[in-house]
Amino acid sequence: MRPRSKKTLYRGVLYRSKIEAKWAVFYDILGIQHKYEPFWSDVDSKRGCIKYKPDFEIFIPRDNHTYYIEIKDSKPPEEAITKACGWAREYGDVVIFFDLRPPKPISQSGWLFEWNDISDQVLKQINIxxxxxxxxxxxGIRQYGELPCKCYPDPESTGALDWDEVFGTDYSLSSTRTPRLLSAYKNAQNYEF
Ligand SMILES: [Zn+2]
Known part of the structure; x- marks a missing residue:
């Protein structure tokens, strides 16, 4: 067993790995509702029907939206992607996060898998x-750190070239590296169990 797979107890819940427990700390710091390993289900995969449960179920009240979160310690292997697609088809959006660190320019730390009714398939978005x-x-959880609210004017309504110009700086990094998020990443990484 790899060292990262060490079972870790945090607030009465036994996590399969320390990195999962650190993500739970991150959610707690930010006040995000989370449930560890919500339920098992059968999902379709290339090897047929397999049992699977994602690592977390989280709920964002302001979006009225549930996400299922899978934690990996590196970019997800094909099997994880297959399971995420099968789950997204049945239950809703799956995000695979593989980096508990503030994003840097052009870095990726999560992929979203969402069911699309119109195209009748699961779409994958990167840079989540x-x-x-x-x-x-x-x-919120967004692609390129797009803001989930309307606090800044849409570039089209102001004649600005793009969101960076509206924001006056790198838009995506400004929203993904706020003091509160930076502090949550740091404190979750350094948490002593
Ligand atoms: Zn806002």
Missing amino acids: WWCECPKCGYL
């Missing part, structure tokens, strides 16, 4: 990050 609006504090 936790982000926070610097004005209102709205926390």
